Amino acid sequence: MWIAVVVATTLLSATVLPNAPRSDSDEASDSLRKKRSEWRYTFPVSGPEVFYPSDHLDYPAADLTGCRQLVRSPISGVIVDVRDVDTWDATTDEPGTRGGLTITLHGDDFVRYYFSHLGRLMVKKGQRVESGQKIATVGQSGNARNTLCHVHFGISRICPMSEQNVRRGEIWPQPYLDDWKRGINTSPNREVRRLTLRNPSACLLAAAAQRRGGDG
Numbered sequence: 085m086w087i088a089v090v091v092a093t094t095l096l097s098a099t100v101l102p103n104a105p106r107s108d109s110d111e112a113s114d115s116l117r118k119k120r121s122e123w124r125y126t127f128p129v130s131g132p133e134v135f136y137p138s139d140h141l142d143y144p145a146a147d148l149t150g151c152r153q154l155v156r157s158p159i160s161g162v163i164v165d166v167r168d169v170d171t172w173d174a175t176t177d178e179p180g181t182r183g184g185l186t187i188t189l190h191g192d193d194f195v196r197y198y199f200s201h202l203g204r205l206m207v208k209k210g211q212r213v214e215s216g217q218k219i220a221t222v223g224q225s226g227n228a229r230n231t232l233c234h235v236h237f238g239i240s241r242i243c244p245m246s247e248q249n250v251r252r253g254e255i256w257p258q259p260y261l262d263d264w265k266r267g268i269n270t271s272p273n274r275e276v277r278r279l280t281l282r283n284p285s286a287c288l289l290a291a292a293a294q295r296r297g298g299d300g
Contacts, residue, residue: 116212118160118192123271126216127264128199128237130154136237138258144238145253146261148222151233155199155220157213158264161191165246166209170225177227180248180294183236184225188251189213190242193273198238198251201228237261239272241280243287250290254279 127134131153136146165188172181183200187207190196203223207213222235238253239260255275263270280286 120193120271120273123159123193123269123273124215125260125264125269125271126156126158127261128156128158128197129222129235130156136258136261140253140256143249143253144256146237146257147234148237148261149232149234150222151224152203153222154218155187155202155222155235157189157215157217157219158197159189159191159193159195160214161189161193161197161212163207163209163211163213163219164188164190166205166207168205172226172229174227174229182227183252184228185220185223186226187219188246189219193271194242195272195276196240196242196251198236198240198253200236200238200252201225201234203233239276241276241287243290245287245291247287247290247294249293250286254286 129148129150131150134148134150134153136148140146165186167183167186170181170184172178172184185202185205186198186200187202187205188196188198199220201223202225203221205220207219213219220235222233224231224233228234228236236252237257238251239257240250240252240254243250255272257272260270260272
């Protein structure tokens with residue numbers, strides 16, 4: 085079994101190496117990707133009295149409050165996934181649907197940004213966005229229906245599949261949110277790269293958990 089995991093991890097790593105097969109859309113996206121010197125970060129929720137606690141249940145993420153306030157792209161990049169139908173059912177509480185309406189952004193900084201519990205969506209899958217561009221409103225979709233309006237904000241590595249456990253958040257966003265709110269252009273790229281080197285198999289393990297019917 086250990087050998088199988090090693091082989092699978094090696095295959096997964098090959099999918100994210102520069103010489104892996106790439107689609108035309110990948111190449112087009114790369115041609116528009118901004119350089120490090122051009123990365124500009126924006127606090128992702130606009131409006132008064134936006135609050136986010138310094139912690140989060142079970143894993144690193146941030147919940148930003150503010151009913152119907154605008155959600156903005158924190159950096160330029162490509163919208164790679166949009167869930168525009170809220171299928172969460174309290175009686176079954178499927179982990180993969182708890183986020184309700186969601187958006188996943190692959191930033192030009194090679195970092196993945198995940199937004200859930202959204203209200204009105206303003207972008208489509210495959211769309212390129214700029215830092216500060218309106219992408220949605222804060223809502224109460226998914227299992228946030230009985231809570232304060234908020235948007236779940238997660239920062240993680242980019243995996244070759246859409247797995248929930250990594251995508252929902254790997255590093256704490258709060259230090260970056262604090263800086264962006266003050267106009268300080270701090271990038272999570274370095275922290276995400278360090279985490280990926282320390283734990284290279286996270287994408288594979290999360291995808292396997294999702295196939296088994298776990299949180300995934």
